[in-house]
Amino acid sequence: DTAVSQTPKYLVTQMGNDKSIKCEQNLGHDTMYWYKQDSKKFLKIMFSYNNKELIINETVPNRFSPKSPDKAHLNLHINSLELGDSAVYFCASSQEAAPPYNEQFFGPGTRLTVL
Amino acid sequence: AQTVTQSQPEMSVQEAETVTLSCTYDTSESNYYLFWYKQPPSRQMILVIRQEAYKQQNATENRFSVNFQKAAKSFSLKISDSQLGDTAMYFCAFMKPYNNNDMRFGAGTRLTVKP
Secondary structure (H helix, E strand, O other), X not given: OOOEEEEOOEEEEOOOOOEEEEEEEOOOOOEEEEEXXXXXXXXXXXXXXXXXXXXXXXXXXXXXXXXXXXXXXXXXXXXXXXXXXXXXXXXXXXOOOOOOOOOOEEOOOEEXXXX | OOEEEOOOOEXXXXXXXXXXXXXXXXXXXXXXXXXXXXXXXXXXXXEEEEEEOOOOXXXXXXXXXXXEEOOOOEEEEEXXXXXXXXXXXXXXXXXXXXXXXXXXXXXXXXXXXXX
């Protein structure tokens, strides 16, 4: 059984389009995350949601908006796509971000290519 | 802000030999967590090993062990008896406790195991 799944795995689109990446976890976790891995493999957190509440919101363009319909899902919406948005986006989840920490489990990633 | 530095962008090792990947970090905290993640060509992020800063004993997981030097803020990963399946990107990561599971990654080291 897949623990953290993302759809689609590959996404190719034109500049200016709006797209969404979906993430689902079946681990019963309370907290979910989105990371961006750029072309140089640098991995950086974008957002963190706990029980449908945003708890980490790094400095990302407001064209990016996370949406959590329930605690098992955290979707990433991107408006007006730009060339620089091309990257691999990873979803992750963990038990509630309670002290001191909980291990994060990652999805397989979605490779977004903006043409 | 915490920073994580991996000074070796690429490394290679012969199968069955031992290799050490370097990681340094910068923090004013006294307690924190350190991680090594592996990302094979499949893109999946896999936790290899973790270390709690308050523990003096170096963590070990089978062929993987760390050399944690708290005063030097160094956290290197040693892979013994390297196998072809160890070929991957390796990321060092840092997390403060009680900080919403906010994890910060280094730039990664690409390791190639040669037959």
